[in-house]
Amino acid sequence: xxxxxxxxxxxxxxxxxxxxxxxxxxxxxxxxxxxxxxxxxxxxxxxxxxxxxxxxxxxxxxxxxxxxxxxxxxxxxxxxxxxxxxxxxxxxxxxxxxxxxxxxxxxxxxxxxxxxxxxxxxxxxxxxxxxxxxxxxxxxxxxxxxxxxxxxxxxxxxxxxxxxxxxxxxxxxxxxxxxxxxxxxxxxxxxxxxxxxxxxxxxxxxxxxxxxxxxxxxxxxxxxxxxxxxxxxxxxxxxxxxxxxxxxxxxxxxxxxxxxxxxxxxxxxxxxxxxxxxxxxxxxxxxxxxxxxxxxxxxxxxxxxxxxxxxxxxxxxxxxxxxxxxxxxxxxxxxxxxxxx
Numbered sequence: 001x002x003x004x005x006x007x008x009x010x011x012x013x014x015x016x017x018x019x020x021x022x023x024x025x026x027x028x029x030x031x032x033x034x035x036x037x038x039x040x041x042x043x044x045x046x047x048x049x050x051x052x053x054x055x056x057x058x059x060x061x062x063x064x065x066x067x068x069x070x071x072x073x074x075x076x077x078x079x080x081x082x083x084x085x086x087x088x089x090x091x092x093x094x095x096x097x098x099x100x101x102x103x104x105x106x107x108x109x110x111x112x113x114x115x116x117x118x119x120x121x122x123x124x125x126x127x128x129x130x131x132x133x134x135x136x137x138x139x140x141x142x143x144x145x146x147x148x149x150x151x152x153x154x155x156x157x158x159x160x161x162x163x164x165x166x167x168x169x170x171x172x173x174x175x176x177x178x179x180x181x182x183x184x185x186x187x188x189x190x191x192x193x194x195x196x197x198x199x200x201x202x203x204x205x206x207x208x209x210x211x212x213x214x215x216x217x218x219x220x221x222x223x224x225x226x227x228x229x230x231x232x233x234x235x236x237x238x239x240x241x242x243x244x245x246x247x248x249x250x251x252x253x254x255x256x257x258x259x260x261x262x263x264x265x266x267x268x269x270x271x272x273x274x275x276x277x278x279x280x281x282x283x284x285x286x287x288x289x290x291x292x293x294x295x296x297x298x299x300x301x302x303x304x305x306x307x308x309x310x311x312x313x314x315x316x317x318x319x320x321x322x323x324x325x326x327x328x329x330x331x332x333x334x335x336x337x338x339x340x341x
Contacts, residue, residue, distance in 0.1 A: 003119035004319045007055040009046025012320045017057075020115065020123045022070040027126040029084060033138035034117040035061035035310075036319070036336040037146065038171070038238075041326050042263070043111065049263045052112050058323070059117035060086040060110045063132060063141035064340075073126040083144040085128035085292045086110035086117070102288035118319055120340060130293050133300045139313075139337050140299055143306040146335075147295035148287040150176035150304075153259045154184060155291075156284045157232045161185035166221055166230045166249055169237025169260060170197035170209075172309045172335045177234050177259070179204055179304050186232065189224055191217050191242075196332050200308060212242075221249040229254060229277075236260045244268040247279065255280040312336040 001019045006012055022028040040058045042048035066080040076082060088108040089096055095103035110116040110124060132141040150173055159165060165181045167174050170192035178188050182205045189208040190201035198209040210220045221230055229251030235242055238260025246256045247270050256279060274281055287295075298304040311334045314322045322336045 001120040002316060003057045003115070004059075004316065005055055006044055006058055009044065009054070012044060012323060014317050014320060017119070019121055022068055022073075022123050024071040025073060025126055026070040026123050027066050027073060027076055027082075027129050028068040028121055028123055029062070029064045029082065029129070030067045030121055031062050031117050031119060031340050032064040033062065033142040033340070034059045034338045035142050035146065036323055036326050036338070037061055038326075040111065040118075040323060044323050045327070047263055048112070049261065050109075050112055056111065057115040057119050057122070058111045059119070059122075060112075061142050061145040062086070062117035062122070063138045063144070066129065067121060069126055076126050076129050080129070081132040081134075081138075081141070082129040083132050083141040083292065083296055084110075084117075084124045085130070085148070085287070086124060086145065087128060087286070088114060088125060100288055102286045118316070118338070120316070128292075130296055132296065136296075136300050139310060139339065140306050141296070142337065143299060143309065143335070144292055144295045146172055147176050147299055147304055147306065148291040149173055149259070150180045151295050151298070152287040152291045153177055153234060153236075153257055153284040154180035156282050157181070157234060157255050157257050159184040159186045159232055162187070163231035164225055165189070165232035165234065166191065168217075168233070168235045168242040168245065170194070170201045171236065171329065173259065174234075174236035175200060175204055175309060175334075176304060176306075177236055178206055181232065181234070183298070183303055189221065189230070191220075192237075194330060197334070203308070204305060218245055218248045225251065231255070232257065234259060238262055240264075240268055244270070247273045247277070250277065250279045252277045253279065255282060257282050257284050259284045309335040310337045314338050316340055
């Protein structure tokens with residue numbers, strides 16, 4: 001089969017590789033649609049803080065058709081249309097036993113330690129293959145993975161009806177977080193520096209969309225909340241400046257959720273201000289439990305809008321150029337999508 005292989009950081013090429021076989025508990029998926037994520041770009045560049053085993057087939061946001069299953073698999077069968085939660089977990093560590101399997105002590109992922117979805121076929125645990133509704137096309141189904149990231153982050157914030165929430169960074173994840181918070185009853189402000197992204201934030205329900213290159217975002221939050229500060233601040237940009245701003249935007253007793261990351265060992269966050277405000281400071285990583293199936297339902301119902309996020313499309317060979325191009329966050333590219341068939 002053909003696959004896009006990253007032999008070492010900074011290199012991508014289309015290669016002929018062996019078609020995988022599904023072992024016990026596994027499903028072989030014919031990939032139909034796969035998105036390009038910032039994690040794929042970091043994997044390509046060699047800057048991802050997680051371990052990436054090179055050479056690697058990148059890709060973890062995908063949907064397709066079950067081609068074959070291994071021993072012990074009964075809930076999916078060849079021919080099933082599925083969206084995939086690309087996690088490999090041990091099932092026996094404390095986190096797995098408690099149900100927070102995304103914190104597994106031996107967590108591995110498609111596209112990091114296991115061959116990913118930038119290929120004609122890939123293998124994933126059958127337990128993490130979820131049915132795709134018949135009316136949903138595969139490129140929207142492939143958005144279930146990033147949508148689940150947003151659903152998980154919004155749930156971490158425990159928003160209440162009427163809360164004011166600020167989302168920093170209007171990339172695909174930030175825009176999905178904005179929508180997830182609105183579904184929880186929040187009034188939401190979006191912050192970015194790219195006008196096209198801010199316009200999309202308005203279309204997706206942002207009460208206020210602030211251009212941080214032209215306006216002091218902290219002052220904008222202060223004015224919007226009548227000097228109190230936001231109930232929820234969700235950081236999805238993953239840059240030093242926005243990370244530093246979070247504790248100055250949140251109200252006393254409010255909640256900051258970190259979803260973006262710089263990958264650096266230290267970040268400029270004022271812990272004194274965090275302590276004085278007695279604010280909740282939470283991390284959010286990937287998803288677990290019902291996050292992926294909930295995301296599928298929300299996308300299928302239209303409660304989460306995904307189509308406008310897909311700004312660029314290519315075939316499998318086109319990923320060789322598309323992944324490096326996704327480094328540029330200053331233009332109109334949001335979610336590149338690779339369609340294989």
